[in-house]
Amino acid sequence: xxxxxxxxxxxxxxxxxxxxxxxxxxxxxxxxxxxxxxxxxxxxxxxxxxxxxxxxxxxxxxxxxxxxxxxxxxxxxxxxxxxxxxxxxxxxxxxxxxxxxxxxxxxxxxxxxxxxxxxxxxxxxxxxxxxxxxxxxxxxxxxxxxxxxxxxxxxxxxxxxxxxxxxxxxxxxxxxxxxxxxxxxxxxxxxxxxxxxxxxxxxxxxxxxxxxxxxxxxxxxxxxxxxxxxxxxxxxxxxxxxxxxxxxxxxxxxxxxxxxxxxxxxxxxxxxxxxxxxxxxxxxxxxxxxxxxxxxxxxxxxxxxxxxxxxxxxxxxxxxxxxxxxxxxxxxxxxxxxxxxxxxxxxxxxxxx
Numbered sequence: 001x002x003x004x005x006x007x008x009x010x011x012x013x014x015x016x017x018x019x020x021x022x023x024x025x026x027x028x029x030x031x032x033x034x035x036x037x038x039x040x041x042x043x044x045x046x047x048x049x050x051x052x053x054x055x056x057x058x059x060x061x062x063x064x065x066x067x068x069x070x071x072x073x074x075x076x077x078x079x080x081x082x083x084x085x086x087x088x089x090x091x092x093x094x095x096x097x098x099x100x101x102x103x104x105x106x107x108x109x110x111x112x113x114x115x116x117x118x119x120x121x122x123x124x125x126x127x128x129x130x131x132x133x134x135x136x137x138x139x140x141x142x143x144x145x146x147x148x149x150x151x152x153x154x155x156x157x158x159x160x161x162x163x164x165x166x167x168x169x170x171x172x173x174x175x176x177x178x179x180x181x182x183x184x185x186x187x188x189x190x191x192x193x194x195x196x197x198x199x200x201x202x203x204x205x206x207x208x209x210x211x212x213x214x215x216x217x218x219x220x221x222x223x224x225x226x227x228x229x230x231x232x233x234x235x236x237x238x239x240x241x242x243x244x245x246x247x248x249x250x251x252x253x254x255x256x257x258x259x260x261x262x263x264x265x266x267x268x269x270x271x272x273x274x275x276x277x278x279x280x281x282x283x284x285x286x287x288x289x290x291x292x293x294x295x296x297x298x299x300x301x302x303x304x305x306x307x308x309x310x311x312x313x314x315x316x317x318x319x320x321x322x323x324x325x326x327x328x329x330x331x332x333x334x335x336x337x338x339x340x341x342x343x344x345x346x347x348x349x350x351x352x353x
Contacts (some may be wrong), residue, residue, distance in 0.1 A: 002036055002242060002269065005325055011033065011108075011247065012064075013351070015256070015271070027135075029108055036038075037249065039191050040208065053178060056079055056080070056081055056183065057080045057081075057082055057180070058063060058077055058078070058079055058080075058081070059077070059078040059080065059093075060075065060076065060077050060078075061075075061078075061229060061262050062074070062075050062076070063076065063221045063224050063225060063229070064221075064340055065217045065220045066217075067213065067216070067217060069094070069193065069194050069213065070191060070192060070193040070205075070213070070214070070217065071191070071192040071193075072189065072190070072191055072192075072205070072217045072218070072221060073186040073190040074187060074188070074189055074190075074221040074222075074225060075087060075187070075190060076185065076187055076225065076250070077181070077185065077186040077188075078182065078185055078229075078233075079184040079185070079310050080099065080180045080182060080183065080185045081102075081180060081181040081182075081183045081184070082180040082181075082297065082301060084297065084298050084301040084302075085125075088107075091149050091300070093300065094293065094296040094297055094300055096178070096289065096292065096293040096296060097178050097179060097180060097293050097296065097297045097300075097340065098177050098178070098179040098180075098181050098236055099179065099180055099182055099233075099234050099236065099237070100180075100181055100182070100236055100237065101181070101182050101184075101234075102181045102287065103183075104163065104164050104165075105134070105162070105165070105182065105237075106161070106162050106184050107160065107161045107162075107163070107185050107186070107187055108156075108158050108159070108160050108184065108185075108186045108215050108284050109123055109127075109129060109132070109151075109152070109159040109160070109186075109187050109189070110123070110158065110186070110187070110188040110189070111128070111189045111190075111205075111206055112189070112190045112191065112194070113121045113189070113191045113204060113205060114192060114193060115336060118206050120159055121153075122154060122156050122206060122207060123159050124151055124152075124153060124159045125208055126174070126205075126206040126207060126210075127207065127208055127209060128189060128205055128206055128210060128214075128218065129151045129161075130151065130208065131215070131222065131243075131347055132151075132187070132222065133148060133149075133151060133161060133219055134162060134347035135160070135222050135226065135329065135346075135347045136148040136163055136221075137178060137346075137347075138345045138346065138347050139226060139344060139345050140239060142239065142342065142343075142345075143163075143226070143231070143238045143239060144165060144167060144237075144238060144239065144240075144242060144243045145163050145164060146165065146166035147163070147164040147166045148161070148162075148163050148164075149162040161281065165237065166243075167242070167243070169238065176296050177290075177327070178290060178293035180297070182320070185229075187225075189205070190208075191204075191205045191206075191220060191337060192221045193205070205218075216313070217345070220347060222311050222347075223344045224341070226344050227342050231342040232342070236337055237304040239339070239342055240340065240342075241337070241339045241340065244337075245330065245333055246319045248329075248333060249326070249330065252326040252329040252330065253326060254328070255323045256321075256326065257322075259325075260321075263275045263276075271339075275336055279324060280323045282321075282324040282327075282328050283319055283321075283324045285319075286319055286327055286328075286343050287319075288325055289313065343353060
């Protein structure tokens with residue numbers, strides 16, 4: 001029966017990291033191809049175009065599901081841009097370091113069927129590729145996406161999908177916190193089927209008409225991708241929690257100006273002195289948190305020497321009273337407002353389904 005679906009492993013099973021040098025950055029597939037595609041590479045192709053910064057970290061995860069007749073492993077590669085060199089350890093990413101989006105996010109697709117790589121043109125025409133577009137379009141509002149593109153072939157000849165954040169986030173638009181930048185996500189669909197399920201050459205996971213047994217498995221992994229690999233991993237980029245924070249931010253400045261007016265009108269010098277001391281304490285605490293976050297990020301990427309140099313030589317941002325207060329309000333929002341569990345809507349059915 002095709003209706004029985006089994007999950008194998010944790011959501012982030014198979015996580016591992018690897019650092020790229022500037023030379024390796026343009027040929028990312030050669031570094032990860034064996035794991036990503038499930039086959040040994042016979043030639044090198046870039047999974048996605050190299051960003052301007054050569055310091056790219058790659059976090060990999062695998063989402064797996066199986067039925068009686070086939071198995072699907074969705075291998076995910078998150079490309080993060082940071083300021084540090086060195087291989088990161090296999091530990092949890094620092095909680096005091098933000099992950100932000102610098103531009104439109106591009107997803108790059110690859111496919112493998114029974115150990116054979118799928119041609120980019122065939123993958124582009126497949127309903128599997130359209131399935132991802134449908135999922136993002138169905139959940140665009142909840143994810144905070146202003147636009148979802150159609151599938152297209154990028155400059156590297158691989159199928160791509162671009163999503164545009166409704167918030168227009170860039171690191172410069174955020175309050176000054178230690179952060180890394182999400183620059184791209186690569187998705188590779190690795191299918192294993194038995195002879196019965198693909199006996200018809202027109203019926204396979206990468207055909208132009210996706211059969212229901214394959215779609216059941218595909219719905220399973222894409223739902224988990226959106227819920228755990230996007231919303232849960234990047235709360236400042238995807239989901240209603242960050243959208244609400246974006247709505248609340250302008251009020252932080254208004255609250256500060258109101259408090260500042262109260263301080264200025266107060267005839268009590270002791271009250272004014274106490275308020276100014278509290279604002280100064282906010283600045284000092286933020287400065288301490290900047291130091292700790294930068295040190296933990298450098299240590300995470302194995303740059304212990306950079307961490308020691310940073311403590312001695314780096315200049316941390318000096319916040320104004322208004323910035324310190326706004327940042328304190330944002331931290332209060334993050335720590336006190338629980339993130340709701342994201343509910344993924346199914347992709348809309350097309351007539352050919």
